[in-house]
Amino acid sequence: MNVYDSDLVAGILSGSGYVKASSMEDAEIVLLNTCAIREKAVERVINKFSQYAYMKKAGRMKIAGILGCIPQHSPERLKKELPFLDILAGPDSYHKLPEMIEASLKDKKLHENTELTHTQNYEEVLPFPENSFSSFVTIMRGCNNFCSYCVVPYVRGRERSRSTGSVLKEVRSLVQRNVTEITLLGQNVNSYYSNGTDLAALLNIISGVEGLKRLRFATSHPKDISDELIHIMANNPKICNHLHLPFQSGSDAILKRMNRGYTREEYLSKIERIRKAVPQIAVTTDVIVGFPGESCEDFEYTLDLMRKAQFDNAFMFIYSERNGTEAKKNFVDDIPRKVKTDRLKKVSELQKKLSLEQMSHETGRIREVLTESVSKKRKDELMGRTEQNRTVIFKKIEGTKPGDYINVRIDRAEGISLFGEQVDKGVGGK
């Protein structure tokens, strides 16, 4: 979502006559877009920006700004630790950046805007992404779920959806620029609703855009996956067979304390229904270990759910206490660091095994791959993704280039990657 938001900021600034610098050293204005979801991210932003202080002192960098969720969540900390900052702008203030920059260039003072409108959707702004065959389109912002550990509802505000017309306009403009794969984004993407159009209906409308080959969406909330959505995933060939469905914990007691709104049985039964309707689907997930009060038994339930759900891959995190959240207010962060790291190690090891099992089933199959880039290790190999979002590294046929859709025979799986050989000549995405 922040990649998309950075492109949105680039769109707003290019509309005011600014151009992208070719490197940090060349830039007169440096804006860092940030995420506040974990404490580690905040520390990294402060460390990274501290390293740029010399450029600001030398006068080459005229404006130094921090955007996004950290200014929204911790503006005082930023001001204290990075006193040379000129701009602090929260997620609802990007359209004000041109005037904030102008004002700061004139008066050399800090300009700050962290007003949360709960309505800002940037309907009229066309983002300015890097050239790519794959792109994001944000369709809704904010979240009303208030999971007890999460800052998103406080830093991004309440849920609101973009109009179907503005989403469609952006998709069409991307497809005209040779984008063939689009991922629709929302903090809680299943809640999309605009004038009678829900996510399932929106997917159907967008899939009708000529030239678009693959359509994805993220991130889904387990309680909001509807039968209609499952039906459309099963029947619309442009919607990719991949679902990112965070489960966070396998213990009902912890899910309740997290305010996730479902039980482990409900989560597993959703997975079962999805797999039945879409047998080729790959499911990925997020999990948190070491949430306050997580007992050994609770943790065993998490491992058990992972084994049952057979995820392709997982983003695994140690619980990070965040100011302003219900978890911080109501629970003591009581799991010792060592126990947390041991649990993280255990879920990582289990997921490694599960990923390899899922990937090994691919051996011998022929999969359509969207070619993305030359492989990092060998020039005669390319890297791309299947519609299940699995990475494939393959020996190419001469002439195949990024953006081509080609068929690859999968020979083997290693870690979370597949390896194979191209079996037909590539066709351009459009």
Ligand code: SF4
């Ligand atoms: S659904 Fe996601 S974004 Fe919303 S509160 Fe929960 S974890 Fe945060």
